[in-house]
Amino acid sequence: MRLDLAFDRRSFCKCGAALIVGFCVPLRGGDHTAGTETGFRANAWVTISADDTITVLTEIPEMGQGTRTADVMMLADELEADWTAIRVEQAPTIPELYQHLHTGGSGGTEATWMPMRRAGAQAREVLVAAAAQRWNVARTECQAERGTIVHAATGRRFRYGELVKTASRLPVPPLDEVPLKDRARFRFIGTGMPRVDTPAKVDGSAMFGIDVRVPEMLYAVIARCPYFGGDLASYDDAAAKRQPGVRAVFPVAPIGFTNVAPDVGRNINVAAGIAVVADSTWAAIQGRNALTLDWRKGPGAGESTEELRKTFQSQITAPASVVAVDRGDARKVLEHSANKVEAEYELPFQAHATMEPMNTTVHVRQDRTIEVWSPTQIPAITQSEIASLAGMSSDRVTVHTTLSGGSFGRRYQFDYAAEAWQVANKMKVPVKLLWTREDDMQHDFYRQYCLQRLSGSVDEGGKIVAWTHRMVSTPIRSVFDSAESLKDPKHVASQEVSSDDSLPYEAPHYRLDYTPVQSVVPRAWWRSVSSSLTAFATECFMDELAYSAAIDPCEFRMKNLRVDQGQVTQKYRAVLELAADKSGWGKPLPKGGGRGIACYMFGQTCVAHVAEVLVDSMGSLKLQRIVSAVDCGLAVNPDSVRAQIESGVNYALTPILSSEITIKEGAVEQSNFHDYPVLRMTDAPDIEVHIVPQGKEPGDGVGESGVPPVAPAVANAIFAATRIRVRRLPVDTKLLRQS
């Protein structure tokens, strides 16, 4: 019953222990600073109880990226806390109070860097003032030290817990005026603190969305139309209703973007389907298996990977819909170039395939309030969207953010929560909606399909002269945005190509342009978004140019880095040098061995990888080692930075080595890990991560930054080993057999 209790706020609150204060906050924008009988609530993030326990509320949803630990480190450092006294809870979904109840773009640590430090410093300042008052000395004579306030002159000392009553009565200085520590005195920031969520993740007690249990809860699955945009022609549920444990069977209406806020255009992408609600998950699945379903294929009936490929091929030379960057006259220069290099790179759809499939538990109560438990990276959006679907104000919807079993961008959607609300709205008892692995694989928002053609030339001195880059993709924007906004081709292209002119290499003549391809397949943000597409093409192409000019690929990059972008160029140079140095770049390898290098800047975080592969005479490919160098500014928790880069590397390997999502008649052909095989331990290389020691503040995070340069580093290594260019992923091993 431990698990039920974990979510029963009321019974927790009755205990009065400080641990629970975070969940009891009846705060909505009003005075959020007050004492409790047993504790001192300095602000919305930290409460200290009489027994010295420090309860920290963190906002950014924890999906595995270690954000909770980093947030606690930042707060605890300023608070001068005793690390062992800290308890951590997820902040409640009160967006007026908590402004970081979402994460995307690897921005968590950067976004909370100042807020969490200020929250800790604010609490510390009040505790210092409280001690000074109790001793009747000047506050400048007192200082905070490991969970105590010390009066240096007399050696007297108060534990934080002894000060909570006094502190609760004192004024709290404004957050933006509290003094922050000198960075030389950081005790936690910059050290490898153990993650706060690890203990619960080794004994089975960690609470994921799928683990939520509330009294009287029923279990549901939905049989969804497998054809994107299709619907239900007819169905027979008689046998399903006879299954033991099945309580209800009913249709679930599709929700597209026309149903909700058509001006904003937010495609929820809930497919047409039949819900089966039962006493247990297994009974619900058995009920679903017993349904007889007849689906209409809808607008995507003619769409297949083969047909898409033909369209991509025709668009790769079609007039551009958007010219993102155009410096000099690249096309003309290349037209007359004798040593033009040209290559096309193709990347298919990819699934997120989080370990924990989508699920959400919802209770729609008779009093028109809604309670939601969801593994989400967007609790605040989930709250407002469910309120909107239900036609009520957000304050009637309580959203509990559970741990997420991976996300990689998938949980930036709330389709699964919207479905759970639809089912629960009929049942009026709590319902946990679970997606099976098959549901998850076939109803994802996939990484875009894309084809890129690059042309370029290099002069005799080894400098790039001209470079053109055409990207064709199934754009993310067209999935979500309103018809009105999609009339602007620049808007359509805005998630696919950047008009920032961010190619790190000097090319006097450079053009980047774009053409979209329509598709019924839902697309969205897949770990590093378009960067994993762009990096594959540009960094493979750099390798092709280097070989065409007979220059070492690492040296070629150094030689061609832009001179007009001081700090950016410095970062690229630093990670390339470090990765090359640590990998033994240029040193001999055994027969069949090859090294490849690639680099990429995601936001402000720059990463270079050196991949080392071995291709045997049978063409079988083995990844031996990846050496990574990362410059992410200040690494708040260096061990978490290493873990995220290790994860990014391995996550990127599945689409490189083994898997793709293919389409037939407007439906996904894959369904589970047998036909979408993901990386296993036997294929996981040794990964070494080296952090460039610089930066005073966190940069753009590391959750995604490790991903983009992996595919080109591996493809370049395969070329070094075999002289075969891999220009389509996943690697076709038949191709390597010819080596």
Added chain:
Amino acid sequence: MAPIRLNVNGKINTIIDVGLDTPLLWVLRDTLGLTGTKYGCGMGLCGACTVHLDGEAVRSCQTPLKSAASKRVTTIEGLSPNRSHPVQEAWIAEQVPQCGYCQSGQIMQAAALLAKNPHPSRDEIDQAMSGNICRCATYQRIRRAIQRVARGEPDEA
């Protein structure tokens, strides 16, 4: 349906109104509330649901209730009372988990491996663990944690 007696983590449970063909996974999770054992694929492909049946690692999503009824079932909740199993200690020392969802299954698989083979080679570790998927891909740290137990090093987290 006749009640079934099921020994889980040393405790005898009486299971009523559950079909004999129901996978052990859902009996553990939905009937007994032991949610540490995870659903990942339902096809025995990912290992997230790994538990011990008389000490052997099995996929509980592929184990019908009837074939578990006469055996001792051990789940992550029963591996140790306080995270003190050497595998759990090594998992903390090496800071293995990221999202953590697959780790119950990984730990149960590793514990079964080490019980049989206290000093597995790298290849033996990779082979024994190859049925357990981790999408955060913490494989390198899993391998290191198993090697730590094999070396008999105390945890130093």
